[in-house]
Amino acid sequence: MGRSSKAHVITAADPAYVHQLDESLHQIGRTRNDVRALALTHGHIDHTGMAAALAEFGATIYLHPADSHLAARPQSNTTQRSLLQYAYYPAMIAFLAHVISHGALRPPPMPHATAITDGSVLEVPGHPQVTHVPGHTDGSCAFEFPEHQVAFVGDLLCTISPVTGRPASPQLQTRGSNNNSDQAMASLSRLHNLQTRLVLPGHGTPWREGIEAAIASATRIGCNQSRVPG
Numbered sequence: 001m002g003r004s005s006k007a008h009v010i011t012a013a014d015p016a017y018v019h020q021l022d023e024s025l026h027q028i029g030r031t032r033n034d035v036r037a038l039a040l041t042h043g044h045i046d047h048t049g050m051a052a053a054l055a056e057f058g059a060t061i062y063l064h065p066a067d068s069h070l071a072a073r074p075q076s077n078t079t080q081r082s083l084l085q086y087a088y089y090p091a092m093i094a095f096l097a098h099v100i101s102h103g104a105l106r107p108p109p110m111p112h113a114t115a116i117t118d119g120s121v122l123e124v125p126g127h128p129q130v131t132h133v134p135g136h137t138d139g140s141c142a143f144e145f146p147e148h149q150v151a152f153v154g155d156l157l158c159t160i161s162p163v164t165g166r167p168a169s170p171q172l173q174t175r176g177s178n179n180n181s182d183q184a185m186a187s188l189s190r191l192h193n194l195q196t197r198l199v200l201p202g203h204g205t206p207w208r209e210g211i212e213a214a215i216a217s218a219t220r221i222g223c224n225q226s227r228v229p230g
Contacts, residue, residue, distance in 0.1 A: 006036045008125040009059070010143055010152045011202065015049035015103030032057040037124035040113070041154025041202060042140040043067030045074040045104045055111035062122060063113035064132060067139030072110045080175040091165030092176075116141065128152075131194065135184025136173055144194045151196040151211060156184060157218050159204030167205050170214040171221040181223050188215050 007030050009021075025031055038054045040063040041047060048071050051061050063071060070076055086092045116122065118132035118141075128143035136155040144151040155177070161168040162177075175181050191211055199207040199214045207214050 006125050007034045008037045008039070008128075009035055009054065010039050010128075011041050011047045011154065012038055012050040012054065013102075014046050014099055015053075015107050017102060018050045018053045021050060021053075032059075035059045037062060037122070039116070039122060039124070039128060039143055040067075040071070041143065041152060042137040043069075043071035044077065044137065044155070045107055046099050047154070047202060048110060049103060049107055051113075052108040052111050060124070061111055061113040062116050062124075064117075064139030064141050065115040066134070067137050068113065068115075070137060070139070071113065074104070074107060078179060080178055080181060083176045086162070086174060086176045089163050091160070091162055094165055131190055133184075133187035133190050135180050135182075135187045136178050138179060140184075140187070142191065142194070144196055146195060149195065149197045150200065151191075151194050151198070152200045153191070153202070153214075155202040156187060156191075157199070157201045157207075157214060159201050159207055169221060170199070170201070170207055170217040172218055172223045173203075175223055178223070185219070185222060188218055191215050 035054050036059060038051060038059050038061050055061055116130050118130060120130045122128050126145050128145050131142040133140050133142050133156045140154050140156055142151055142153045155173050157170045158173055159168055159170055162174045172181055172184050178184050194211045196211045199211055
């Protein structure tokens with residue numbers, strides 16, 4: 001972020017994405033040596049996969065301590081419902097195939113992470129403000145860059161249909177993905193303090209209609225589009 005010679009990465013995708021990261025950094029005249037910080041929105045493997053590759057080059061990793069165990073032991077993840085209940089969703093099949101093919105089942109060890117707290121400002125390029133938004137995971141956080149009116153909200157919200165994989169209005173993740181959907185719904189109220197026009201979810205396309213419209217959409221939709229029998 002910004003014009004500094006150093007860079008700051010938000011979230012870390014699957015392990016195999018490191019090759020795309022190198023290509024993207026090259027396009028802006030940077031290398032992994034220039035990445036001083038990696039801020040993780042939460043501890044799921046599809047968001048922490050490149051952490052070791054960046055830490056190896058000197059980046060400080062930031063993560064809420066409530067997700068430390070999850071990040072270190074991806075197999076410890078728990079959700080409200082089994083993913084098997086969503087197995088007939090084309091989008092879910094495609095997602096699982098993608099993360100497996102990109103190293104989610106064989107991630108490198110999670111490096112040490114510096115703990116972040118609600119309301120803090122990270123002393124890294126861009127100086128993002130931290131908002132703790134538990135529900136998808138216990139340690140889920142949003143990162144706001146007020147100067148740019150941009151907020152990364154992780155998987156608290158998504159803008160993609162869990163059924164079809166097509167673009168959709170902001171909504172909560174499925175109960176097969178959330179640790180606690182009721183808590184995620186309650187966490188939406190914590191986003192009212194953000195002053196941002198551009199909302200960047202962990203999955204889906206950018207939302208350009210502002211944070212209040214995103215909150216209203218997710219409050220209205222909730223997990224309703226992801227209901228399954230039982």
